Amino acid sequence: MSSFEELAKKEFESSNKEIFPFIFEEKQYWIKKARETKPNKIQTFFHKFFPFELLIPSLYKTSKEALEFESSKLKRFETLGINVPKVSYKNEDFFVLEDSGENINAILRNKNISEKKFYFYVDLVLQELAKIHNLGLFHGGSQIRNFTYKEEKVFVIDFEESFDKNIDIKTLQYRDFLLFILSFTKIKGVEFKVNYSYIIDKYLEVSNNKEFIINLKNFAKRFIFFVWLSKKEFIKKRLGSDVIYFLDLIEILNRMDKNAK
Ligand SMILES: Nc1ncnc2c1ncn2[C@@H]1O[C@H](COP(=O)(O)OP(=O)(O)OP(=O)(O)O)[C@@H](O)[C@H]1O
Ligand SMILES: [Mg+2]
Structure with missing residues (x-):
């Protein structure tokens, strides 16, 4: 041995x-x-x-x-x-x-991170996620905590999840992207607002999944009522920041109408 x-x-x-x-x-x-x-x-x-x-x-x-x-x-x-x-x-x-370096979630949650640096990492992560998808594969647990950074490269980890073989790859890739974008709603304390439109546009640009914008908009439509409800003062005060950020994302998705005809 x-x-x-x-x-x-x-x-x-x-x-x-x-x-x-x-x-x-x-x-x-x-x-x-x-x-x-x-x-x-x-x-x-x-x-x-x-x-x-x-x-x-x-x-x-x-x-x-x-x-x-x-x-x-x-x-x-x-x-x-x-x-x-x-x-x-x-x-x-x-x-x-x-070892594949530092966890991207920790890097992006650092409250001193500049906006420029933040998107430097986001771009690299998106390229790696799109690389997987463009090869016809899926991740399965693509939250930002499952990406790491070392020597100018982003690495992907944590591949335990598998799914019924009848589920088509596009569905699994779309699930990956939803998990990914939703994991940003947990980022708080940084000095700027997470630009979901940028992240979505970038993914659509680097991946072959241009049609996901339609799925995302349909996803967002289901929650319009909750966005409306969350604006009511008596409700607003009671919401946690995760929910508020999630509903922010929903509003952004509902406003994004380009490419979605
Ligand atoms: N090769 C590696 N290089 C650097 N860090 C790693 C590596 N493998 C695991 N880690 C660290 O350990 C954490 C847990 O690993 P991993 O994601 O594989 O486990 P998990 O229990 O399936 O995670 P989850 O909580 O996402 O379900 C990672 O988020 C990462 O911070
Ligand atoms: Mg993990």
Whole structure:
């Protein structure tokens, strides 16, 4: 057994965390333990009545299947030229990834970040997401917390989720984009307002999914009533910032009418 493998196994056994970093010869690596993936029961229930893309339940996988699925997907993406961390080692219980840098969510949430820098990262992230989509693939968990930055490159991580094979790829890509854009509604404390129109336009520009603007507008239409309601003073005071930012996004989508005829 190599000393790398030995150390990885020791780290695996001595930690009760599921995902954690360790250092080998001055280089950082991440251990990800095998664990089962489960569809969310409430989500599955609601999806029967409201077939929204966001509610598509993920498949159940045993811990071994989930590990196999994620590590193979990482290797496949790497061969296709998508920036993903290299799988350095894999066995039945866990796999080891090379470190792919700082979490983009943390970078974008830093309240001192300038607007220019913010969109520098956003552009790189969008290019990586569009690269996946333009190759006819999906991410499955494309919230900004699943992108990292290292040495001028954005990397993509966290590929556990899989879906019924009857769900078409466009639907999964649209779900990816919704998850992505909605994850920006959690950013607070930065000195400027997140420009959703910019993010949407940029994605439409770099991806082959120009028609997603229509899906987004249809998504937004369903919430018009809630936007109206949220303007009522007695309601407004009671809303959390996540909801307010979400409804901001809805309003922006409802105002964006170019390309959406
Ligand atoms: N190769 C890596 N390089 C740098 N950071 C990593 C790496 N792998 C994991 N991380 C860090 O660990 C966190 C959790 O990893 P990951 O997203 O794979 O797990 P998860 O439990 O499926 O996450 P989620 O909370 O999104 O469901 C990441 O958000 C990232 O900050
Ligand atoms: Mg994650």
